Amino acid sequence: MTDKAPWITHRPELRVLDCTVRDGGLMNDHQFSVEFVTAVYQACLASGIDYMEVGYKNSHELFPDDAFGLWRHSDEESIRKAVGDHDSAATGLKLSVMADAGKSDWAKQIGPAAESVVDMVRVTFYGHQVPEAVEMIHHAHDMGYETSANLMAVTVVSDTEIDAMLEAIAGTPVGTMVIVDSYGHLYREQLSLLYERYSAGLADTDIEIGIHAHNNLQLGFANTIEAIVLGATRADATIGGLGRGAGNCPMELLLGFLRNPKFDQRPMISALQHHIEPMRSQINWGPSIPYHITGQMNRHPRAAIEWLDGESAADWVSFYDKEFGDA
Amino acid sequence: MTDKAPWITHRPELRVLDCTVRDGGLMNDHQFSVEFVTAVYQACLASGIDYMEVGYKNSHELFPDDAFGLWRHSDEESIRKAVGDHDSAATGLKLSVMADAGKSDWAKQIGPAAESVVDMVRVTFYGHQVPEAVEMIHHAHDMGYETSANLMAVTVVSDTEIDAMLEAIAGTPVGTMVIVDSYGHLYREQLSLLYERYSAGLADTDIEIGIHAHNNLQLGFANTIEAIVLGATRADATIGGLGRGAGNCPMELLLGFLRNPKFDQRPMISALQHHIEPMRSQINWGPSIPYHITGQMNRHPRAAIEWLDGESAADWVSFYDKEFGDA
Numbered sequence: 001m002t003d004k005a006p007w008i009t010h011r012p013e014l015r016v017l018d019c020t021v022r023d024g025g026l027m028n029d030h031q032f033s034v035e036f037v038t039a040v041y042q043a044c045l046a047s048g049i050d051y052m053e054v055g056y057k058n059s060h061e062l063f064p065d066d067a068f069g070l071w072r073h074s075d076e077e078s079i080r081k082a083v084g085d086h087d088s089a090a091t092g093l094k095l096s097v098m099a100d101a102g103k104s105d106w107a108k109q110i111g112p113a114a115e116s117v118v119d120m121v122r123v124t125f126y127g128h129q130v131p132e133a134v135e136m137i138h139h140a141h142d143m144g145y146e147t148s149a150n151l152m153a154v155t156v157v158s159d160t161e162i163d164a165m166l167e168a169i170a171g172t173p174v175g176t177m178v179i180v181d182s183y184g185h186l187y188r189e190q191l192s193l194l195y196e197r198y199s200a201g202l203a204d205t206d207i208e209i210g211i212h213a214h215n216n217l218q219l220g221f222a223n224t225i226e227a228i229v230l231g232a233t234r235a236d237a238t239i240g241g242l243g244r245g246a247g248n249c250p251m252e253l254l255l256g257f258l259r260n261p262k263f264d265q266r267p268m269i270s271a272l273q274h275h276i277e278p279m280r281s282q283i284n285w286g287p288s289i290p291y292h293i294t295g296q297m298n299r300h301p302r303a304a305i306e307w308l309d310g311e312s313a314a315d316w317v318s319f320y321d322k323e324f325g326d327a
Numbered sequence: 328m329t330d331k332a333p334w335i336t337h338r339p340e341l342r343v344l345d346c347t348v349r350d351g352g353l354m355n356d357h358q359f360s361v362e363f364v365t366a367v368y369q370a371c372l373a374s375g376i377d378y379m380e381v382g383y384k385n386s387h388e389l390f391p392d393d394a395f396g397l398w399r400h401s402d403e404e405s406i407r408k409a410v411g412d413h414d415s416a417a418t419g420l421k422l423s424v425m426a427d428a429g430k431s432d433w434a435k436q437i438g439p440a441a442e443s444v445v446d447m448v449r450v451t452f453y454g455h456q457v458p459e460a461v462e463m464i465h466h467a468h469d470m471g472y473e474t475s476a477n478l479m480a481v482t483v484v485s486d487t488e489i490d491a492m493l494e495a496i497a498g499t500p501v502g503t504m505v506i507v508d509s510y511g512h513l514y515r516e517q518l519s520l521l522y523e524r525y526s527a528g529l530a531d532t533d534i535e536i537g538i539h540a541h542n543n544l545q546l547g548f549a550n551t552i553e554a555i556v557l558g559a560t561r562a563d564a565t566i567g568g569l570g571r572g573a574g575n576c577p578m579e580l581l582l583g584f585l586r587n588p589k590f591d592q593r594p595m596i597s598a599l600q601h602h603i604e605p606m607r608s609q610i611n612w613g614p615s616i617p618y619h620i621t622g623q624m625n626r627h628p629r630a631a632i633e634w635l636d637g638e639s640a641a642d643w644v645s646f647y648d649k650e651f652g653d654a
Binding site for chain 2: 005006007187188189190215217218219220221222223225226229250252253256257266269270272273277289292296314315316317320321
């Protein structure tokens with residue numbers, strides 16, 4: 001600790017990824033209109049964002065077209081409806097898709113990068129899916145994409161298994177490994193230790209470390225900037241924090257924190273005002289007591305999501321009693 | 328940094344202060360009913376809170392009775408209406424009042440502690456009011472109260488002036504010095520430096536350090552636990568974060584973080600559900616874009632409060648343009 005003020009400078013290598021459509025779509029089965037996705041895309045362009053995640057590459061069989069919106073499958077023609085013949089070199093904005101182990105026909109759905117407007121494939125997996133994730137990373141890399149490895153729900157994976165996972169990932173051509181706090185459970189000290197663990201496990205590689213935080217304990221933004229302070233070079237955020245359950249790190253707060261003059265929070269505030277907030281009547285995201293409770297209990301937010309969709313939504317004490325009674 | 332897990336232990340000396348009524352009252356001119364204050368009091372008792380701040384000791388002349396509620400003056404008989412003949416020794420809960428330099432007839436309003444249910448007087452002051460604050464601390468101490476010194480809006484006070492303030496306060500019999508981020512402007516690295524500055528300035532004393540954070544940047548909780556990790560032994564919070572503008576560190580989150588088994592978050596969640604949330608239709612507190620903007624700009628939240636009370640409340644982009652245009 002010095003008397004210098006590191007927060008007034010910036011690290012030019014830091015990359016920001018917007019996952020508003022991808023994570024927010026978990027709250028409405030990705031039933032966003034093309035116009036909405038175009039609006040997010042325009043905001044990303046205007047704000048100087050580095051990556052925009054347009055959705056999942058999930059299986060059409062497991063997630064049928066009549067129940068899920070376009071952004072659950074992110075077929076090439078769907079993406080182009082929203083972004084046209086997007087040019088990442090000319091605009092400075094790259095597009096990403098997310099592919100889940102176990103939920104994606106990745107060998108079929110992920111074709112050559114040269115034929116796609118997509119630049120990056122982010123591979124997500126749970127602790128027991130590391131072997132498939134490694135295959136997926138190799139496939140996407142061979143197809144010409146930048147790649148990212150996102151171990152979900154890291155707070156329920158043991159340190160020993162995290163170390164083994166990192167060793168497996170270190171042996172792949174992946175570009176980034178993301179710390180994913182799916183349950184919004186991490187306090188700052190815990191995040192610091194996790195960052196050290198990821199950093200140590202990847203020390204002999206060029207793999208960058210990213211952060212994807214959730215806001216159950218109202219720490220989504222705090223944990224994101226803490227990871228950046230620790231050295232993370234990739235940060236995820238969403239406009240207005242739109243995302244599953246308590247939501248994500250709010251993009252407008254993150255851009256306000258960053259000092260790189262290429263970032264501009266105003267287009268994000270405008271998109272929030274005109275496109276995101278108007279959805280509050282249909283999508284119920286953001287911090288509230290039920291999410292605080294699942295976050296604190298280190299549990300998937302689904303019980304809270306169901307509670308908040310039910311008749312007793314405002315009866316937080318009963319939810320507290322139920323969750324702690326289950327403990 | 329070690330592999331130990333400091334967050335699963337606790338420091339028995341940590342004291343939590345509830346300032347729901349005092350800080351929340353800034354949003355409704357302290358027009359809370361006696362029943363409401365009693366409900367907060369009962370929640371504090373049931374949750375194991377150490378201090379409850381019942382209101383301000385502000386001048387009846389400057390804040391006339393026909394415009395302000397009971398908790399702006401916190402006369403002895405008003406407090407007793409809500410808490411009866413409260414016994415701090417028997418209950419473990421102490422009561423505090425806040426007295427502002429320049430706004431309090433403190434020599435008249437603060438009588439002997441032996442005749443009051445109040446245990447602590449917290450003296451608040453701006454950077455230019457240090458001499459009056461020192462007199463107020465001496466007076467309250469001489470009357471038999473525990474005392475606290477709260478320099479407000481510390482983020483607009485120069486380091487040199489902070490050092491001089493600390494030197495003046497170090498010479499008083501005050502028990503606690505609180506870091507007060509009135510504008511909700513501090514990022515974690517800035518808070519760490521401030522904590523070090525306060526700690527160094529008070530090194531030769533027994534004065535404890537406290538934290539009072541606001542939530543403009545959604546960092547109220549994060550900054551509070553960070554100060555605790557750094558060594559602060561006094562933390563302020565409010566139920567549901569009820570407080571001026573973006574509000575305060577939410578008590579229920581803080582109690583969920585603390586590991587001292589004497590604390591119980593359930594009564595706070597119940598009070599939130601039954602007494603605080605029902606006021607949302609009258610009191611508009613909590614994080615939103617206008618508060619984010621004043622916080623980021625290191626400004627008093629009053630412009631945001633006025634904006635959110637006006638016809639253009641939902642036009643955040645115009646507020647952004649106005650505030651940054653004023654810069």
